[in-house]
Amino acid sequence: MSSAEPYVLCELAGTAYAVPSRAVERMEMVEQITPAPNAPAFVDGVVFSRGRVVPAVNLRLRFGWVPYDLRTRLVVVAHAGRAVGLIVDAAREFVTIPADAVQPPPEGLAGTGGSYLAGVATLAGKVILILDVAAVLEHTATAAPDA
Amino acid sequence: MAATDTETLRGEADQISTAADELVRTTDQVLAGTRLQLRSLDDAASSANETAASLKETAGQVATVAGAAEELASSVNEMAASVEQVTGNATRFNTAVAETAGTLEQTAAAVAAVTARAQEMATSATELRGAVAEMAASIKGVSEDTVSLAAGIEESSTAVEELARSVQGVARNADDLTAAAESTAAAINEMAASTEEVAATAESLTGEVEGVATAVEQIARSAAGVAQNVDRITDAATAAASGATQLERSIRSIADVTRQADETTRRVSRDAEAGGAAVQKSITGLGRVRDSLGQSAGAIRDMGKRAGEIGGIVNTINLIAERTNLLSLNASIEAARAGEAGRGFAVVAEEIR
Numbered sequence: 001m002s003s004a005e006p007y008v009l010c011e012l013a014g015t016a017y018a019v020p021s022r023a024v025e026r027m028e029m030v031e032q033i034t035p036a037p038n039a040p041a042f043v044d045g046v047v048f049s050r051g052r053v054v055p056a057v058n059l060r061l062r063f064g065w066v067p068y069d070l071r072t073r074l075v076v077v078a079h080a081g082r083a084v085g086l087i088v089d090a091a092r093e094f095v096t097i098p099a100d101a102v103q104p105p106p107e108g109l110a111g112t113g114g115s116y117l118a119g120v121a122t123l124a125g126k127v128i129l130i131l132d133v134a135a136v137l138e139h140t141a142t143a144a145p146d147a
Numbered sequence: 148m149a150a151t152d153t154e155t156l157r158g159e160a161d162q163i164s165t166a167a168d169e170l171v172r173t174t175d176q177v178l179a180g181t182r183l184q185l186r187s188l189d190d191a192a193s194s195a196n197e198t199a200a201s202l203k204e205t206a207g208q209v210a211t212v213a214g215a216a217e218e219l220a221s222s223v224n225e226m227a228a229s230v231e232q233v234t235g236n237a238t239r240f241n242t243a244v245a246e247t248a249g250t251l252e253q254t255a256a257a258v259a260a261v262t263a264r265a266q267e268m269a270t271s272a273t274e275l276r277g278a279v280a281e282m283a284a285s286i287k288g289v290s291e292d293t294v295s296l297a298a299g300i301e302e303s304s305t306a307v308e309e310l311a312r313s314v315q316g317v318a319r320n321a322d323d324l325t326a327a328a329e330s331t332a333a334a335i336n337e338m339a340a341s342t343e344e345v346a347a348t349a350e351s352l353t354g355e356v357e358g359v360a361t362a363v364e365q366i367a368r369s370a371a372g373v374a375q376n377v378d379r380i381t382d383a384a385t386a387a388a389s390g391a392t393q394l395e396r397s398i399r400s401i402a403d404v405t406r407q408a409d410e411t412t413r414r415v416s417r418d419a420e421a422g423g424a425a426v427q428k429s430i431t432g433l434g435r436v437r438d439s440l441g442q443s444a445g446a447i448r449d450m451g452k453r454a455g456e457i458g459g460i461v462n463t464i465n466l467i468a469e470r471t472n473l474l475s476l477n478a479s480i481e482a483a484r485a486g487e488a489g490r491g492f493a494v495v496a497e498e499i500r
Contacts, residue, residue: 006483008476021483027476029469070462070469092472094479094500 003100009093009128010075010086012059016128017088018097018121019075023133025083026050027091028074043140047085049076056085057140079137086136097121102130153366156359163352170345180269187272188244194279195237198317201283201290202230208294225311229318236321240328246335253342260341264334271334275327282320285313475499 007018008027026049033045033056044058054076060066066089073091076083105117116139118132478496482489 006479008480021480024480026480027473029473070465073473091476092500094476094483094496 004096004098005102006094006096007128007130008075008091009095010073010088010091010131012088016126018095018128018130019077019086019133020118020130021094023077023079025076025078028076028085029070030056030068030072030074030087040140044087047074049074049083049085052083054083054085055140056087057136058087060087060089077133077137079134082137084137084140095123097123097128097130152362156362159355160359163356166352180266183269184244184272187269187276188240190276191272191279192237194276194283195233197283198286199230201286204290225314229314229321232318233321233324236325236328239325240331243328243332243335246332264338264341268331268334271327271331275324278320278324278327282317285317285320288313472500 006021008021008024010017010019028047028049030047033047035045036043036055039045039055042057042059044056046053047056048054056074068087071090071092073088074085075088075091076085078084101123102119102121104119105115106120116132116135117129118135119130121128121130475496478499479493482493482496485492
């Protein structure tokens with residue numbers, strides 16, 4: 001099992017992202033997001049997920065706001081006791097990517113503040129960016145007081 | 148203007164005609180007088196012939212008594228000479244008469260004065276005739292005397308002398324006759340002069356007639372001009388007539404066209420009536436179409452409603468599909484977390500997806 005890892009495939013501005021399955025608590029449809037005061041710009045608001053209030057982070061903020069539709073998904077991830085909802089355009093696939101298909105992220109991107117990538121995988125001729133959930137959660141945790 | 152001239156001309160021509168008629172009448176009278184004169188002259192000639200016969204007889208008797216007396220012979224010779232004289236006079240008279248006849252032939256017309264002179268000449272001729280008759284009587288007396296002379300030759304000498312005297316008287320009478328004839332010739336010469344006057348008058352008349360002829364020529368030219376104008380008028384009238392004929396043809400063709408137009412109009416009217424009926428039918432049909440369209444609109448509204456309903460159903464189906472997909476993903480996530488125990492569950496989740 002160590003040679004392959006399950007992922008949930010998400011779509012964001014036409015690009016495929018992969019979120020490790022073990023980091024995902026659950027998937028939800030975007031039905032009601034309650035705007036929260038003093039929230040950072042990338043936080044659309046808060047949602048209730050299994051009795052907890054979870055901030056909904058809009059990863060598409062940099063590409064411009066797109067209205068939610070039927071395919072919009074909220075991927076609730078948890079790391080070190082914290083949970084965050086990531087709003088993506090769509091999330092419909094569950095794949096298993098072999099470890100040797102995953103490469104480390106390019107040097108130019110590693111270490112920068114804006115890079116949340118854990119690696120880049122190639123699956124059936126398609127490039128998939130593997131999201132670093134811990135980095136995203138850290139960023140949201142540190143950026144929240146700034147906003 | 149020309150008509151007035153023509154009237155005047157005609158009057159003058161009538162006058163000329165009247166004068167010519169008078170001239171003819173006068174000439175007839177002159178002819179009658181001349182014939183009378185000729186008859187008188189014939190009488191005179193016959194009397195002279197008689198005289199000649201008597202003289203021959205006398206000569207015969209004288210021949211029988213020739214030898215009787217030279218005195219008588221000489222007397223007879225004298226008488227013969229006298230007779231020759233008479234004959235010469237008669238010849239001259241004849242010549243004069245021939246001249247008169249020539250002059251008369253030359254002049255076709257004579258004047259009233261000539262008539263009077265001819266009458267005078269006739270009178271003179273009558274007188275001459277009387278003288279000749281007397282001469283004949285005298286010669287007869289001479290003859291008788293000569294007969295009595297033949298009966299008594301001896302006593303005839305004196306009688307012959309008387310005869311000679313008588314013959315001399317005859318000669319005198321012949322001289323008188325000659326004189327009368329000369330006067331007649333003079334009268335005839337006067338007549339010729341009058342005739343010349345007549346000729347001059349006739350010449351002037353000719354001049355006037357020439358004038359008249361000129362006027363008549365002008366009239367003729369005017370008439371020719373009038374004739375030309377009449378020809379032109381005739382041409383124009385002919386052209387007008389042909390134009391009128393063409394006009395008539397054109398009017399007839401126009402009438403035909405109008406008739407055709409009338410028929411066409413009637414046909415169009417019928418068509419229009421039929422068209423009206425058709426339009427009425429069309430209106431009825433359109434009404435039905437409108438009703439149908441109304442029904443169609445209702446049906447389309449219903450259909451729209453149904454389409455909306457269908458859309459709603461499709462949305463619901465989509466929602467169900469999305470939720471099913473979501474459910475299968477979550478199932479896959481839980482199965483992965485369960486490890487080996489969740490492997491079968493993961494397969495089911497995959498099948499659902």
